[in-house]
Each structure stands twice: as structure tokens, then as C-alpha cells.
Amino acid sequence: MAIDELDRKILRVLSVDARVSHQDLAERVGLSPTPCARRIRKLEADQIITGYGARIDAGKLGFGFSVFVSVKLDQQVENRLVEFEKTIRDCPEIVDCWLMTGSFDYLMLVLVSDLAEYEQFLTRRLTRMPGVASIESSVPIRRVKEQAARLR
Amino acid sequence: MAIDELDRKILRVLSVDARVSHQDLAERVGLSPTPCARRIRKLEADQIITGYGARIDAGKLGFGFSVFVSVKLDQQVENRLVEFEKTIRDCPEIVDCWLMTGSFDYLMLVLVSDLAEYEQFLTRRLTRMPGVASIESSVPIRRVKEQAARLR
């Protein structure tokens, strides 16, 4: 399960262009297609590669307004967390969510069309979720860097 | 450039499994491979799909410790931002970074192996970056939700 420099090269290519053919990939990393495919299968089996996804421009689909939301619950007992997290997963606006240490319990990224839709989301959905005690919103201006993975 | 329900179905499949064959995809969305491929090409041409990436388990590569870092600069003049952002992009530990409104200028996600490596990153790299005035670290416990895109 140890990773060598060839695996790393393969990961570097696949993290940026997951749909390359084994032939092109082989050429780019300096290998023939067969061992290249073998390595990919091993990386998948070892769950180093956990899947492949299309990058989709949210703005083009009408969700161009993002907000980072910090949420504090009234209690941090397990049931409260489990219940809240279930609600989170069913919520299409929330695309990313972390359980945090520190003064807030959850940090999440919300995608909406505009500030008006965010207000609706805040007042009709988030504040009504089970156990929510306080909410803080931070609005990003622009994404500076987006990297699928750390490879060095 | 308008998106219909079939396009949405295609995006839903591709966002989760970018390496499906056109044949499988066609079957799953109820189409034959040719119009399916045509729609994908159009979604790519319209830059609704901006690319494809492998999902890589950072923990398995030795970067299992993540930290959200809020950074404030001493000045918000354009040159300062440009210079800082250039440094950010060259920094392998920083996998995600947003320019923010509010009390901090940048929010970023840092991937390191452990707390010791984070200390090194903080004291030797981040604090020495041009214009950095203050830093606040928030440590996540666990990722609750991760969704490539919002599709509904």
C-alpha cells in the first residue's frame, strides 16, 4: 500500500483530469497503458482514490451566491448532533459541512442564487432546524484557490 | 444554454461518477449513448462542466489533519492581495482559499499530517507571508457532508 513517485504522478493527472484514457495517462507519466491501469485499480482498491466527480459551475446553474455559515447547537449530546446532521444531509443548499472544535459546532458552505434566497434559507430552514442556538454568516467575495487534494 | 431535466440527470450521475461510460450513463438517464455524449459535450462547451477530478483520500496520503485558517492582512490594497494570493497558490498545504467580506480577509483550508506539522506551517510559512497581520485557527473534528455541486 506504499505509494511511489509514479503513483503520485498518476494521482496528479487524475486529480485534474479524471477522464483521461489510460493510453494518454500512460504517456504522460512515462509508462505503458497496462501497468498504468493496474496502478489505478490498486489506488482504487486501497481507497486512496475514492471516486471521480465532474466539476460543475454552480453559478451557471443559478447558484452563484455562496455563504459560510457557523452554527452553534443548544446541546452537544450525541442525539442532538445525529438529528442535526440528518437534517443537514437532506438540505440541497448545504454542499459542505464540518463538525468543529471551538466556539461553533458546525461550519458549512451554503449555495443559493442570491441574498434574497439566502434570507429565505436562513429564516425558514436553518433557524428551524432541531437544536440550532446561534448562527453566524460570512460572505465570500471570490475563491482564490481550489485544489482537489494535497499531493506534495 | 438552458438546462433541461435530462441534462440535470446527466450532471447528477457525472458529479458522483465521472468515469461512467457513455453507454452506462445513457442507460441510467434513459437515453441512447449518442445524444448522451452530445449533451455532455455541450455541457462542457458551455462550461457548466468545467472538468473532472479524482477524489483522493488525503488521510491515506499522510495528510489527515485539517485546519481552517482565517487570515487578516495589514492592508487591503490591491497589491497586497495580489502578492498574498500568489504566495497562497504556491503553497501545497493550502488546498482551498476564499477572499472574504467581514472581519477576516481570507478563509483557507490547510492539510497537514499532524499538529506538529501545522505548528511548522504556522510559524515558518504562514506568519512569514507578505502582509499577514493576524491568524485564527479552527480545527474540524470530522466532515459531515461533502457534495460536489448543488443540483436542485
Add this chain to the structure above:
DNA sequence: GATGAAACCTTCACCCC
């Protein structure tokens, strides 16, 4: 949006170092 044929890619057994 579907069909069919040509070109291409993936995969496997097998060989090699």
C-alpha cells in the same frame, strides 16, 4: 433522438526483466 460501422480504448493472458 436512434442506428450502425469505423476507429479507438481497455483488458487480459502471457512474456520479460
Add this chain to the structure above:
DNA sequence: GGGGTGAAGGTTTCATC
């Protein structure tokens, strides 16, 4: 243990309907 070769099978692509 890992990489290469070639042939079989499957997939993509394009003109055409």
C-alpha cells in the same frame, strides 16, 4: 515484484436517417 506486448472484446464517435 513490477513493466511490456498483442489480440479480443468493448466503447466512443460520426455520418446518416
